[in-house]
Amino acid sequence: MLYMIGLGLAHESDITVRGLAAVKKCKRVYLEAYTSILMSADKSKLEEFYGREVILADREMVESESDKILENADVDDVAFLVVGDVFGATTHTDLVIRARDLGIPVESIHNASVMNAVGACGLQLYNFGQAVSIVFFTEDWRPDSFYNKVMENRKIGLHTLLLLDIKVKEPNIKEMMRGRIVYEPPRYMSVATCCQQLLEIEEKRKEEAYTPETPCISVSRLGSPNQSFKAATLKQLAEYDAGEPLHSVVMLGRQVHDLELDYLLAFADDKDAYRKAVIADQEYFKPPPPPPAPQDIISSDEE
Numbered sequence: 313m314l315y316m317i318g319l320g321l322a323h324e325s326d327i328t329v330r331g332l333a334a335v336k337k338c339k340r341v342y343l344e345a346y347t348s349i350l351m352s353a354d355k356s357k358l359e360e361f362y363g364r365e366v367i368l369a370d371r372e373m374v375e376s377e378s379d380k381i382l383e384n385a386d387v388d389d390v391a392f393l394v395v396g397d398v399f400g401a402t403t404h405t406d407l408v409i410r411a412r413d414l415g416i417p418v419e420s421i422h423n424a425s426v427m428n429a430v431g432a433c434g435l436q437l438y439n440f441g442q443a444v445s446i447v448f449f450t451e452d453w454r455p456d457s458f459y460n461k462v463m464e465n466r467k468i469g470l471h472t473l474l475l476l477d478i479k480v481k482e483p484n485i486k487e488m489m490r491g492r493i494v495y496e497p498p499r500y501m502s503v504a505t506c507c508q509q510l511l512e513i514e515e516k517r518k519e520e521a522y523t524p525e526t527p528c529i530s531v532s533r534l535g536s537p538n539q540s541f542k543a544a545t546l547k548q549l550a551e552y553d554a555g556e557p558l559h560s561v562v563m564l565g566r567q568v569h570d571l572e573l574d575y576l577l578a579f580a581d582d583k584d585a586y587r588k589a590v591i592a593d594q595e596y597f598k599p600p601p602p603p604p605a606p607q608d609i610i611s612s613d614e615e
């Protein structure tokens with residue numbers, strides 16, 4: 313059996329009771345170690361907690377050497393651990409498809425994901441549109457495909473969850489050209505970098521999917537003891553230090569319920585200014601008023 317197990321967001325003890333029971337009986341335990349990090353527990357802490365060896369599975373192993381992970385999984389139990397939920401943002405459906413093709417039974421054991429825990433900022437999950445990923449810009453690669461999705465969300469008034477790039481175990485390109493594999497230190501995109509990149513793309517596209525005054529929320533270290541939120545405009549968050557990783561950003565849509573706003577104001581330094589920014593933002597993509605009902609149209613003869 314291949315067990316796909318979500319670890320939750322921060323602590324080794326965030327794994328579910330059923331997940332832990334499965335890990336303990338598995339012959340091999342892999343930890344997917346490139347799309348997210350368990351903020352309050354490293355490999356050795358996990359090994360101590362599970363009483364089992366944990367094998368780190370980097371991108372290369374999961375994407376190109378999945379046979380290693382799936383070896384004998386038709387007769388032995390193998391666990392594949394994913395920070396957050398197994399199907400939250402990073403889906404790992406490829407691995408499940410390959411297991412199915414090999415006749416290996418698969419069982420998923422779910423957990424909290426950034427995709428649902430973000431509700432802790434006070435916005436209704438029902439009012440979120442498409443989530444987008446923001447990747448680190450390089451000198452010659454500054455992708456803006458997220459922009460159209462944000463525009464689509466904002467046109468129908470929905471909030472956007474922006475998930476930020478993380479780079480673990482990235483080879484240094486210059487060293488690679490010299491034929492040596494040297495890995496860069498891990499990098500996690502900050503709220504400030506994300507917002508600066510967003511501002512740069514708006515400056516380039518000028519279609520007003522959002523503006524520097526658009527209200528946003530900085531979300532850091534969700535689910536950990538030092539989880540924090542900051543409600544501010546995009547421009548303000550471009551200068552904001554959100555502390556240790558992991559970070560995400562939420563950009564508000566026009567549909568903000570009074571209760572959502574009340575909740576958010578607790579995270580704003582200047583509550584009055586933030587309320588004004590939210591109200592002003594509701595003018596963007598505002599739908600035209602509905603046409604009058606036929607009985608309300610008074611003809612000029614009747615007047």
Ligand SMILES: C[S@@+](CC[C@H](N)C(=O)[O-])C[C@H]1O[C@@H](n2cnc3c(N)ncnc32)[C@H](O)[C@@H]1O
Nearest residue numbers: 396397400401425426475476533534558559560
């Ligand atoms: C590709 S997603 C992986 C999501 C994970 N599988 C899950 O279900 O939560 C990773 C990105 O989500 C965001 N993220 C994940 N956990 C977070 C947390 N605890 N606090 C803030 N952002 C988080 C960060 O932007 C991070 O780079």
